[in-house]
Amino acid sequence: MIGLWLRGLIRHRGGRLLAIAVGVSLSVALIAALGAFLTASKATMTTRAASSVAIDWQVEVQTGGDAAAVLEATRTAAGVGAAEAVAFGRSTGFEATIAGSTQTTGPGVVLGLPADYRSTFPGEIRTLTGGSDGVLLAQQTAANLHAAPGDSISIGRPGSTPVAVRVAGIIDLPQADSLFQKVGAPPQSQPSAPPDNVVLLPRQQFGQVFGPVIASDPEAVKTQIHVRRTAVLPPDPAGAFTQVVAAAHNLEATLAGAGLVGNNLGAALDAARGDASYAQILFLFLGVPGALLAALLTAALAGSGATRRRREQALLRVRGLAARQVTRLAALEAALVGVAGGVLGLVIAAIVGQVSFGAASFGANGGAAAGWFAIAFAAGLLGAAATVLIPAVRDLRTAMISQARQQIGQNRSPLWMRCGVDFILLAIALLVFRASSNNNYSLVLAPEGVPTISVSYWAFFGPALLWVGGALLLWRIAALVLTYGRRPLTRLVRPLIGTLATSTAAGMSRQGRPLIRSVVLLALAASFAVSTATFNATYRQQAEVDALLTNGADVTVTESPGVVVGPEAGNQLAATAGVRKVEPIQHRFAYVGSDLQDLYGVRPSTIAAATALQDAYFVGGTARQLMDTLANRPDSILVSDETVKDFQLAPGDLLRLRLQDSRTKAFREVPFHYAGIVKEFPTAPHDSFFVANAEYVAKATGSNAVGAFLLDTGGTGQQQVGAALRQQLGASAKVTDLTQSRSQVGSSLTSVDLAGLTRFELAFAVLIAAGAGGLVLALGLAERRRAFAIAAVLGAGRRQLRGLVLSEAVVVTIGGLVGGALIAWALTGMLVKVLTGVFDPPPSVIAVPWPYLSLTVVVALVAILGGALISARGSTRPPVEELREL
Numbered sequence: 001m002i003g004l005w006l007r008g009l010i011r012h013r014g015g016r017l018l019a020i021a022v023g024v025s026l027s028v029a030l031i032a033a034l035g036a037f038l039t040a041s042k043a044t045m046t047t048r049a050a051s052s053v054a055i056d057w058q059v060e061v062q063t064g065g066d067a068a069a070v071l072e073a074t075r076t077a078a079g080v081g082a083a084e085a086v087a088f089g090r091s092t093g094f095e096a097t098i099a100g101s102t103q104t105t106g107p108g109v110v111l112g113l114p115a116d117y118r119s120t121f122p123g124e125i126r127t128l129t130g131g132s133d134g135v136l137l138a139q140q141t142a143a144n145l146h147a148a149p150g151d152s153i154s155i156g157r158p159g160s161t162p163v164a165v166r167v168a169g170i171i172d173l174p175q176a177d178s179l180f181q182k183v184g185a186p187p188q189s190q191p192s193a194p195p196d197n198v199v200l201l202p203r204q205q206f207g208q209v210f211g212p213v214i215a216s217d218p219e220a221v222k223t224q225i226h227v228r229r230t231a232v233l234p235p236d237p238a239g240a241f242t243q244v245v246a247a248a249h250n251l252e253a254t255l256a257g258a259g260l261v262g263n264n265l266g267a268a269l270d271a272a273r274g275d276a277s278y279a280q281i282l283f284l285f286l287g288v289p290g291a292l293l294a295a296l297l298t299a300a301l302a303g304s305g306a307t308r309r310r311r312e313q314a315l316l317r318v319r320g321l322a323a324r325q326v327t328r329l330a331a332l333e334a335a336l337v338g339v340a341g342g343v344l345g346l347v348i349a350a351i352v353g354q355v356s357f358g359a360a361s362f363g364a365n366g367g368a369a370a371g372w373f374a375i376a377f378a379a380g381l382l383g384a385a386a387t388v389l390i391p392a393v394r395d396l397r398t399a400m401i402s403q404a405r406q407q408i409g410q411n412r413s414p415l416w417m418r419c420g421v422d423f424i425l426l427a428i429a430l431l432v433f434r435a436s437s438n439n440n441y442s443l444v445l446a447p448e449g450v451p452t453i454s455v456s457y458w459a460f461f462g463p464a465l466l467w468v469g470g471a472l473l474l475w476r477i478a479a480l481v482l483t484y485g486r487r488p489l490t491r492l493v494r495p496l497i498g499t500l501a502t503s504t505a506a507g508m509s510r511q512g513r514p515l516i517r518s519v520v521l522l523a524l525a526a527s528f529a530v531s532t533a534t535f536n537a538t539y540r541q542q543a544e545v546d547a548l549l550t551n552g553a554d555v556t557v558t559e560s561p562g563v564v565v566g567p568e569a570g571n572q573l574a575a576t577a578g579v580r581k582v583e584p585i586q587h588r589f590a591y592v593g594s595d596l597q598d599l600y601g602v603r604p605s606t607i608a609a610a611t612a613l614q615d616a617y618f619v620g621g622t623a624r625q626l627m628d629t630l631a632n633r634p635d636s637i638l639v640s641d642e643t644v645k646d647f648q649l650a651p652g653d654l655l656r657l658r659l660q661d662s663r664t665k666a667f668r669e670v671p672f673h674y675a676g677i678v679k680e681f682p683t684a685p686h687d688s689f690f691v692a693n694a695e696y697v698a699k700a701t702g703s704n705a706v707g708a709f710l711l712d713t714g715g716t717g718q719q720q721v722g723a724a725l726r727q728q729l730g731a732s733a734k735v736t737d738l739t740q741s742r743s744q745v746g747s748s749l750t751s752v753d754l755a756g757l758t759r760f761e762l763a764f765a766v767l768i769a770a771g772a773g774g775l776v777l778a779l780g781l782a783e784r785r786r787a788f789a790i791a792a793v794l795g796a797g798r799r800q801l802r803g804l805v806l807s808e809a810v811v812v813t814i815g816g817l818v819g820g821a822l823i824a825w826a827l828t829g830m831l832v833k834v835l836t837g838v839f840d841p842p843p844s845v846i847a848v849p850w851p852y853l854s855l856t857v858v859v860a861l862v863a864i865l866g867g868a869l870i871s872a873r874g875s876t877r878p879p880v881e882e883l884r885e886l
Helices: 002-051 067-075 139-145 203-216 237-255 264-303 306-318 323-357 366-398 415-419 421-436 457-484 486-510 513-551 567-574 623-632 641-646 694-701 718-729 738-742 755-782 785-793 798-834 850-875 879-885
Strands: 057-061 080-091 093-098 101-104 108-113 126-130 135-138 152-157 160-172 198-202 221-229 259-263 555-559 581-592 595-602 636-639 654-660 667-678 689-693 708-712 733-737
Touching (some): 080 203, 152 203, 160 203, 264 755, 421 798, 457 486, 457 513, 457 798, 513 738, 513 755, 513 850, 555 718, 623 636
Parallel strands (some): 108 198, 135 160, 595 689
Antiparallel strands (some): 093 152, 555 708
């Protein structure tokens, strides 16, 4: 009997079973793809965090400690691949006489490096010009001394006479901040900037130069053990952070106070683990709604045949089958659909991974990917059971045979509608949103140095409840329209069906549940497509904004401190091929009270032509308004939010800053008036700073020296322009381009490539919209073939029958797309607000991908029209033949 039933299902219900299996496969494919991608993304974040660190650990030998013993203990520690001893000597300053002119610097640092240091730590030193061995000058030091390879400089030694050395090369220290950190000191007590003057010596030469200094002043020389770890890290940044921190503590315990570990690798992983938590949140945002929507589509496809299933079950029971046997047949149908849909979904996910990421596992290791694929397959089986088996068992237990044979049941409002659940959900969603979107709320809390991360998943109840509540509210509105809006419905469908318009509207009202289901499903699919596409577009937009904010412009030329360059130097830069606009920006330091902060002088009328200024960077006015204020009132100044709170400033307040006068070198008071708050600004740090009118600053300080030039290349050719300028300027200035900043932005999350996954998600949303609009409608209409046949017997012509089908398609299209647009509008705004932490900086405007949204609408319309036309063709079959089959 089971074999006969299975053959009958495939032969007579094959199309419907295939449609349900496809719905299951979409859910399985999405869960498998997003789960594998999440695992791969976390592993990518860990790898990038580790590779961004040139020196994993800096073990500083403490006073009284034996450097040789610390080096030996460090080399034998678990997970250590290489360790080298580096000496740090304090210099009283450097001096050079070049072309008859003598240049001197302030205090500096001299490093003594072992012979194989550069091969062990290749990312720490970058040669700009000259040789790679011997005496090397940092770029800024070379600029201060006007020195070049081959020149002789003098190194000042505390308590001893200076010693002369010959320069072999000029170098850059890309990770100078961590190299010169105070090992063991908290972040807030770290120096605001690395030393201006640095000289690198071979270790043997360092011993000769600083031997007398060690004898007279041992504290003038420190020794650090620089470590490169080779231990395999867990793929999750949080697990890797915990492992690295524990290993560092273990080494400190072994050294027993002789050495202190500066954990650079741990600091990088500390930042990455917060981003990994945001990636997990994105998985929930992108995956769970899509999987639920696919499950709802599957349930709708299965539910469209509910009446037929109940009649078939009733017939089986009349012919003597026990309820247990009928349940087994339903379980067989569910298993068939679940296995077929699960296998198809895994194949789709593997193909997507191979095409978009070059591996069916999406770049994750085999075990993790296999685990997610197994979870997705199990979810597919559960989905099939929930949509096919459970409704069948429920009908067997609750419905009598006579009820199951009825064509039309009671049309009663569901319980949730009578209780107002939709209004309750929307009210709770609003309350959760207000609580989770205030200024002091943090979605991910990752305290620095603390292994535990707190993720506030409850904040997603706002968008989730809005989605569900919006769908239920749309159901209520659609039911009210079908029940009490027969007259407008009649006018709407009259052009399609003519004299049967009144009867058609009445039929929609009496049997409106399948129609309402199609409307709500289409609205949910449309809202999912719109919100997902809009979020992804905004995500890409802000990743670019983040990189542009960090670099300053397409290409930025930063002058070395101590080098005086006026705005006219930009003319030479403007002559470089590919450069469209050059904008100078001043960089000064100003005291507000006893607090030293960065001050940036800009030309308010032209700054926006070379770089992007978003309204989200400012408080108290738009970017244009505040730049106009700086232009019209030159003594105006924009202040950081922290400074405004610390000094209790109000708009218009007089703010006296102390700036260095270029003529006397003394700090003098310069009056400014507080005009607004600046939170972000190109090239500026994340902490406190000022933005002022460059002309006013130059007049007050007697110097128009430029700190950096922002170059606009029109968004293309940044690498080529940057390379040309590096060759042209040599070691005199630092040149960075936007392509470098894209991979070095502060958030490792925004550096993860979501392009391939985004294409899959958006294609998935389009398929869901097509299925919700066309397939569900077509199957629902197919279930009413009996009504169409009776209408034909009563005299309805082919044109009227076709109009009857198209009328329902028009109602579904209008209701679904309009309702989906409204839900998407509210959902997108809420999601972007809740997920503000993902964006750095937060967006001032939401990016709307109009081409994709247009494609989604077109595909949905084509699917609806196709489903309607197929159903219309079936409705014109001879009524006697149709009734015989039914």
